[in-house]
Amino acid sequence: MTPALWLSLFFALYYFGYGTFLPFWALWLGSAGASAGLVGLLLGLGMAVRCVGILGVMSRVRAARHLLPVIQGLALLSCLGFMAFYGWQSTVGLLILTLAVNLVYPALIPLSEAMASRYIVQIQLDYGKARLWGSAAFIAANLVVGMLNEYGGSQWILHTMVMSLGLITLLTLMRPRPAPAEQPAGRSGEGIMVVLRRPGVGRFLLITALLQGSHAFYYGFSALYWQQQGYSTTVIGYLWGLGVLAEIMVFALDRKWLSHVTARTLLLAGLLCALLRWGVLGATTELLWLVLAQLLHAGSFGVSHLGAVRFISRELDERAVFGAQALYAAIALGVASGILLMISGQLYSAFGGHTFWFMAALVLPVAWLLAGPLNKEQAAP
Structure with a gap:
């Protein structure tokens, strides 16, 4: 096979x-x-x-x-x-x-x-x-x-x-x-702690933790929020499905359109999509705008994930791949999302759907973190 x-x-x-x-x-x-x-x-x-x-x-x-x-x-x-x-x-x-x-x-x-x-x-x-x-x-x-x-x-x-x-x-x-x-x-391959000390890895993990963690409120409370705004569970299911379909399109076009794009550029694109998406969801619950926001899942999650895979597979030494993959899964997709999910519950009780604005603010530091190359060793002449 x-x-x-x-x-x-x-x-x-x-x-x-x-x-x-x-x-x-x-x-x-x-x-x-x-x-x-x-x-x-x-x-x-x-x-x-x-x-x-x-x-x-x-x-x-x-x-x-x-x-x-x-x-x-x-x-x-x-x-x-x-x-x-x-x-x-x-x-x-x-x-x-x-x-x-x-x-x-x-x-x-x-x-x-x-x-x-x-x-x-x-x-x-x-x-x-x-x-x-x-x-x-x-x-x-x-x-x-x-x-x-x-x-x-x-x-x-x-x-x-x-x-x-x-x-x-x-x-x-x-x-x-x-x-x-x-x-x-x-x-x-190198151990996890050795990989963590590599140049750029700590910053990469912080960037991806913020980008992927910003989805915590969406994953945990968007369905409840939209239901309270009068949308049926059927419509909510279609909205969730639309987001995943948009993600599929990005993955399908990866080799044709994105294969030569660097990890840093992909993560920057993911940041812009996340800012726009959480801003839209925080500002309105009109169906047309919800559809647009769900299409942006292609960037906020899909492009960000491709950026993470690109960094691990192309911009790190081969000995670091297994350790970096473990750290990304455990920290960016695990610990960060879990902590922010618990925080989101408290914020939702106080601010309702406006919690999306907090998710937008959460990713703002990524712009500063991506100001320079992720892997300075690789970027050096």
Whole structure:
């Protein structure tokens, strides 16, 4: 199987499961007997534990040959963990299993992104074309599992998680050819702390934490806010789907239009889109403007993510790829988003939809952080 096909299938299967987990898992926990307070506790603990799991797993991966076996092991453990929910739905069981699955399940993404980063260098992989299948699968899961939950019951949420992880486990038995190549001269990858001390990495993480973290209020409270403004859940679903479709278009056009654009330029474009998007959403809830704001998801998330991938895969030494991918997943996509999600809840209680203005202000420092080249070593003549 070619690396492009393997990664496309992996992203599709993983994000179909994640498109189930993110919006619907709280519903399943409620149907399993968890109170609203316990559901909130479980989701919060899961967010904290996943960061520990990602850093713990990625700190052990130092060579390309480790990637597929670790992905295979984590997929199997994740599948078994979710299967255990069928028979253990006491408060203690839900707590233990929630901690267990969040230690292993989220780590699958930085591992697959690290594999993609290796193939970008090794075979000039069209990353956007492979990654767009994940976005498409996310939308499909929102629609399909939503209907299954409505007409067939909440157990379909758990069935879907087990199915997606079972299929990922089977996929890992079919190895991509060529395999991810080792570092030159057999050098192993650098540890996370060594990577963190590299020039530009700390600034890169702060930039991406602000850009991706600014989406926290949108992810957590936009649906509630729009519903309170009189929009139906159907319209809200279409708006969310439109944002992901815009993201897919960016990934699809990555190689054709963006392949020669630097990470710094992509991140600057993501900043401009984020400023405009959060400003629009803070100023109005008119449907036409909401559509425009959702189209800007292509830039605020999609282009920003491509900028992060570009920096990791092209502007860092190959030894730093695994560590940088772990730090990006754990800090920018994990810790920052989790903290800002909790802060957003407090801000929403006080300011309602005007909280979007705080998200716009949050990304303003990125303009200063991007004033110079991200990697000064590479920029030096």
